[in-house]
Amino acid sequence: MAAERFFLELDSPEAPMRAWPHVVIVGGGFAGLKACHALAGKPVRVTLIDKRNFNLFQPLLYQVASGLVSEADVASPLRQMVGQAPNIQVLLGEVVDIDPQAREVVFNDHRYGYDHLILASGSGSTYFGREEWRPLAPPMKILEHADEIRRRLLMALEEAEQSPAPERRRFLQTVVVVGAGPAGCELAGSLIELMRRAIRSDFKQLDPALCRVVLVDPLERVLPTMHPKLSAAAAGYLQRAGVELRTLAKVEALAPGRVTLTGREGVQQLEAATICWTAGVRASRLGALLADRSGCPVDRGGRLVVEPDFSVPGHPEIHAVGDLCAYHHTRDGQPLPGMAGPAVQMGAWVAAHILAQRQGRTLPPFRFTDLGSMAVVGPWYAVADLRGLHVTGLAGWILWALAHLAFIPDTENRITLFTKWMWQIATRQRTALLITGRPDQHLGVDVGLFRAELHPENDLGEDGVSEDDVRAA
Incomplete structure (x- = not known):
């Protein structure tokens, strides 16, 4: 039997999904994707909204910039990663407004209701006012x-x-x-x-x-x-x-x-x-937008200051995770860093928290498991801080490679990246040294849904019937 298909909020889902709570996740990065995986197959309807149709493994962008790997090696289509789950709908678009009182998000000229909202829209670059x-x-x-x-x-x-x-x-x-x-x-x-x-x-x-x-x-x-x-x-x-x-x-x-x-x-x-x-790094503009709509405080970097369960003060149904949140409820009171590790753990915990709420249960408080930090600075050379254990050189590079391969969400990309790394180290040849595009065309790029234009004479109404057909009838 074919998998059940639906288009949330436009066509009502079939029973028994109709009675399930609706979870809207904004952002398909580390935190949002992990939340989707945790909610896949569970008794909730999930809508994942992102400006791009792929998940980007941002820590390896520098390898794209330097020709080590190509774009497809560090990006994976969201529909193939989570969209095939029967209770998850992936929609392309940019959220431009949030109405906490009505429990709605606005994107692509539509208003979508939610029972739970997870904001995982990440961060961008800042030039400190310049x-x-x-x-x-x-x-x-x-x-x-x-x-x-x-x-x-x-x-x-x-x-x-x-x-x-x-x-x-x-x-x-x-x-x-x-x-x-x-x-x-x-x-x-x-x-x-x-x-x-x-x-x-x-x-x-x-x-x-x-x-x-x-x-x-x-x-x-x-x-x-x-x-x-x-x-x-x-x-x-x-x-x-x-x-x-x-x-x-x-x-x-x-x-x-x-x-x-x-x-x-x-x-x-x-x-x-x-x-x-x-x-420089700045939080997604959704932080300032939600702060304006809800009164939630933000820190100097524009991140939402959240409660211990990552909810926005006064709105327990809205959660901010990843780079968008300032989470100070740690043992030492220091905010969690904007890295992949914390984001993944946040997304998983919030998804489990929502499921527990629906079942009348409570979860133990969130506790971040710090696996350390690392950086690769050359072929076969990296530095790693594994909770006080300091590793440099080849051993650091091996740990860095294993950690990044483990975090990459797509198996095909793991295999491709490992192969290219080995080839580059053995031959010193880079496989993605193509010059494409026009000067500066990659700056200020438009993302989100692009609407195809239709000649006015053939314009279709909301019911799919053209004006000419109406006049003829």
Whole structure:
């Protein structure tokens, strides 16, 4: 017998689903996807709403930017991952409003009711009030951003191959990465490896010694959230690989091809054809929207300050998880970090909490199991902090690879990534070094539902009957 199919809120679901509570999940990232998996096959109707039709494994975006892997290797279609469950409906669109009193969300010009709402819309990049810098220094939050970074770098190398002026070649072979957290360190290490390997093997006129990657951060050390020992190990490796570190240096201004820094060495000017931004994170705009609609407080990063069960104060039916929430109900009172591990655990706990509520049960309080943090800074080299156990080098890389393969939700992507990693390490060849698209087309990309246009003479009404047919009748 074919699986039961329905389109929530437009056509009523068949019995017995009609009496089931409706859970709306906004965002198909780590937290939202885990909540869907936990609710699949349970006596609830689930609607997953996302602006994209895929789940993105964001920690590996830097590998797309540096040509190690392709877009499809780090993204998996949501419909194939959870949409085949009989009680889950996946809808493409962007939520533009929330009505807590009516218990409705608004997207694609429709209002959808919910019994429970899980907001897992994640985070984006912030330029600390200087949005005019965004086109000059692409962030690295979505696939298109990684595509743009790769396109700019490869185009600069192609131009350098044809440039007779040494100073011009030096400029074109220079990259500045702003932000020395895990994403910035991973991107800087991967880009210097790409540039030097590609120039040695694929370019005839360029000098690998002129390749320059500068990593900039206003704090005292790279990977500031990790143990100082691991920060020192990562900094040492990056410097040996050829990355220049500019710590205690703040970006004062950005212009095309130029970064102005202020710090302990005074004002510095860096000229680079490629500038990347990994410095700032802001919560999804749904945080500010819900705060306005419900009065829920937000922290400095725009994250919703939630109750111990991740609910919004005054609205126990609304939960915020992942990067969108500021969860301070920990043993030490420190908020949970915006990482994959906490997001996955939040999504699973909230789903279990909703099911327990429907059954009249209560769950033990949420307790985050900290598995540690890690960052890979080069081939066969990573640093890992496993709850006080510090690992560097090859052992760190193996732990990093195993952890990331375990978190990737799609089995096919696990196999593909492992194969490509082994191939790249064995041959130093990268498989995704394509230049595609037009300049800057990957910035400000529109996402969500695109509505096909129909000629007015053939316009269909809501019942699917054209105006011509009505007149003829």
